Amino acid sequence: MSFNSRRNLFFLGMLGFGVLYLWGLKGLPDFGRYEGVYGITLNKVAVAQTHATNLVAAVTFDYRGFDTLGEEFILFAAVVGVAILLRAQRDEAATADEEAEESKDESRSAPHTSDAVRVLGLALIGPTVLFGLYVVAHGHLTPGGGFSGGVVLATAALLVYLTGEYVALRRVSPESLTELAESVGAGGYAAVGFLGLLAGQAFLTNVLPLGTTGQLNSSGTILLINLAVSVEVAGGFSLILAEFLEQTLLVRERKHG
Amino acid sequence: MELLHGLVLVFVAVGGTAVVLTRDPLAQSMVVSFYGMLLGILFFVFQAPDVALSQLVVGAVALPMMILLALAKAKAEKQ
Amino acid sequence: MSYLPFAVAAWLFAVGLYGIVTSRHLIHLVICLSVLQSSTYVLLLAIGYRTGASAPIFVEIPPGAPVVDPVVQALTLTNSVVAATVSALLLALAVQVHKKAGTFDPDELDILHG
Numbered sequence: 063m064s065f066n067s068r069r070n071l072f073f074l075g076m077l078g079f080g081v082l083y084l085w086g087l088k089g090l091p092d093f094g095r096y097e098g099v100y101g102i103t104l105n106k107v108a109v110a111q112t113h114a115t116n117l118v119a120a121v122t123f124d125y126r127g128f129d130t131l132g133e134e135f136i137l138f139a140a141v142v143g144v145a146i147l148l149r150a151q152r153d154e155a156a157t158a159d160e161e162a163e164e165s166k167d168e169s170r171s172a173p174h175t176s177d178a179v180r181v182l183g184l185a186l187i188g189p190t191v192l193f194g195l196y197v198v199a200h201g202h203l204t205p206g207g208g209f210s211g212g213v214v215l216a217t218a219a220l221l222v223y224l225t226g227e228y229v230a231l232r233r234v235s236p237e238s239l240t241e242l243a244e245s246v247g248a249g250g251y252a253a254v255g256f257l258g259l260l261a262g263q264a265f266l267t268n269v270l271p272l273g274t275t276g277q278l279n280s281s282g283t284i285l286l287i288n289l290a291v292s293v294e295v296a297g298g299f300s301l302i303l304a305e306f307l308e309q310t311l312l313v314r315e316r317k318h319g
Numbered sequence: 320m321e322l323l324h325g326l327v328l329v330f331v332a333v334g335g336t337a338v339v340l341t342r343d344p345l346a347q348s349m350v351v352s353f354y355g356m357l358l359g360i361l362f363f364v365f366q367a368p369d370v371a372l373s374q375l376v377v378g379a380v381a382l383p384m385m386i387l388l389a390l391a392k393a394k395a396e397k398q
Numbered sequence: 399m400s401y402l403p404f405a406v407a408a409w410l411f412a413v414g415l416y417g418i419v420t421s422r423h424l425i426h427l428v429i430c431l432s433v434l435q436s437s438t439y440v441l442l443l444a445i446g447y448r449t450g451a452s453a454p455i456f457v458e459i460p461p462g463a464p465v466v467d468p469v470v471q472a473l474t475l476t477n478s479v480v481a482a483t484v485s486a487l488l489l490a491l492a493v494q495v496h497k498k499a500g501t502f503d504p505d506e507l508d509i510l511h512g
Contacts, residue, residue: 325402328440331406331410332410335409335410335413335437336409338429339414339417339430342422342426344423344425344426348429351432358436362439362443366447366454366465367474368455370443370471374439374478377479377481378432378478385482385485385489386425389489389493390425393492393496393497396493
């Protein structure tokens with residue numbers, strides 16, 4: 063399809079979309095006047111029912127827990143897909159590299175890290191890990207939780223790379239460990255769901271003791287699922303990072319080592 | 320409060336347009352990082368701190384990082 | 399004023415799709431897709447917003463105080479992280495295409511010429 067006909071098709075589609083969108087907007091309440099039944103009901107009962115003060119976490123990991131399990135497996139599948147795609151290339155590249163070992167070219171290797179980046183990166187690794195753990199652990203109390211906290215934890219691995227300690231990156235997040243974390247996180251979520259079945263209730267029912275509202279150790283399975291999700295997200299993002307970095311790392315290692 | 324909403328919304332609309340119109344992916348990775356931050360601020364004024372936090376770490380850090388790594392990998396393969 | 403959030407959501411959708419349709423670079427295309435995805439977040443959060451209400455965190459507000467809708471926020475929260483991994487998958491595909499075909503331009507890919 064030519065460029066112009068593609069663009070014309072787009073404008074035609076947008077026209078149809080615009081009509082449908084305006085039609086849909088007519089059925090929506092005005093901005094700021096939403097009276098959703100579920101939201102209003104949850105606002106009244108959720109804290110008493112789940113002992114979690116962060117309603118978003120209560121909805122994500124309890125009321126909509128089964129749906130989040132599905133999202134969890136989308137994440138899992140996407141990360142596995144990245145690993146498979148990039149690993150196939152790496153194996154090909156490794157064989158090609160052996161043949162072309164003699165003709166090393168400088169442009170392929172990453173530039174040398176400056177001292178300022180190294181010092182700042184090193185100084186930030188500790189606080190980043192701590193902040194990530196804090197966000198994860200307080201997910202049921204304050205904004206945060208396994209999804210955002212897991213990504214924060216994974217950026218700590220990026221900082222390790224930025225400081226130029228590529229060997230250290232391999233040591234803090236070896237492939238087998240990130241793979242394990244990703245799978246254990248995904249499986250752990252489902253395993254917590256089976257606790258409900260063991261107790262003779264529905265899958266993912268919050269059967270654990272709820273504790274005192276506002277305490278770190280409260281809200282039953284929400285806390286456990288939150289931790290499982292954080293392990294999976296941190297593992298998954300570190301794995302993506304490592305898979306994308308692998309090529310550059312190989313080059314660097316050969317140059318310096 | 321209404322004015323703040325309007326202002327941030329307009330910034331987000333302009334930011335999204337800028338991301339699309341930046342045709343060079345390397346420059347785009349920086350623009351999209353800024354756009355992710357604007358979205359984070361928007362979600363914050365919409366009283367959604369959870370979403371704002373995850374949007375900040377994903378949109379402003381993780382996504383641009385993955386774009387840069389993909390570009391670097393493709394460049395390495397070109398040789 | 400009250401329709402501005404919905405207009406911005408529609409604008410982000412349109413501009414993201416325009417970028418995808420006219421893209422000449424697969425990585426540019428993936429980034430445009432992320433702009434398109436963000437339109438759904440803006441729409442959902444705009445729907446769930448209630449004027450004068452607080453965030454749905456009952457730490458420093460009394461029980462029963464008016465808060466914005468937590469359901470749409472939960473939808474958006476999980477989605478934004480999952481969408482990032484899907485973007486990573488698409489980027490990996492783009493890198494793979496670049497390796498096989500030597501180009502990022504979708505118009506130069508023979509396989510897409512039907």
